[in-house]
Amino acid sequence: MLERFTALLPQIEATVPHDENRMFMGGVSGGAWRSYHYSAQVPRPWAGIFADGGWLGGRIYYHLPYPRMRVAMVNGDKDTAANRYVDPDTTRLQQSGCVVSVHAFEGGHQLAPPSVQEKALRWLLSDGVGAETPQ
Numbered sequence: 001m002l003e004r005f006t007a008l009l010p011q012i013e014a015t016v017p018h019d020e021n022r023m024f025m026g027g028v029s030g031g032a033w034r035s036y037h038y039s040a041q042v043p044r045p046w047a048g049i050f051a052d053g054g055w056l057g058g059r060i061y062y063h064l065p066y067p068r069m070r071v072a073m074v075n076g077d078k079d080t081a082a083n084r085y086v087d088p089d090t091t092r093l094q095q096s097g098c099v100v101s102v103h104a105f106e107g108g109h110q111l112a113p114p115s116v117q118e119k120a121l122r123w124l125l126s127d128g129v130g131a132e133t134p135q
Helices: 002-015 030-041 080-084 086-095 114-125
Strands: 023-028 046-052 070-076 099-105
Touching (some): 023 030, 030 046, 046 114, 070 080, 080 086, 099 114
16 A cells, blocks of 8 residues: 555645645544554655544554654544553654644544544644644
8 A cells, every 4th residue: 555655645746736844644543544654654744644543553663753743633532442552652753753632532433523523633734834832
């Protein structure tokens, strides 16, 4: 999948008008996992990640060079898998200069309600680019 992503991303960048300093990725569960990993493996000035029910994948992935960016962790309060990694993943991401915000909702390992998604996305887009500290 990384090979496909690295082949497709330049085509998207060449076709879709965008600000190269305001590029975000996101996903749910495995899509969030991919976003984390692609941010470390595909050099870009990534501005942030929307991670719904996702985590870095355990200590085996803590060596990756995650870029300085904003990360919105969006987890259901009953998502025992994702919530188990909130603290260690936050610590690891902060070591890379990331600013992490956790957005919880009632539920399990599922897509967050639209209101929670919107709150997390607004946070990602707030206060400029990258990992600037929210006000």
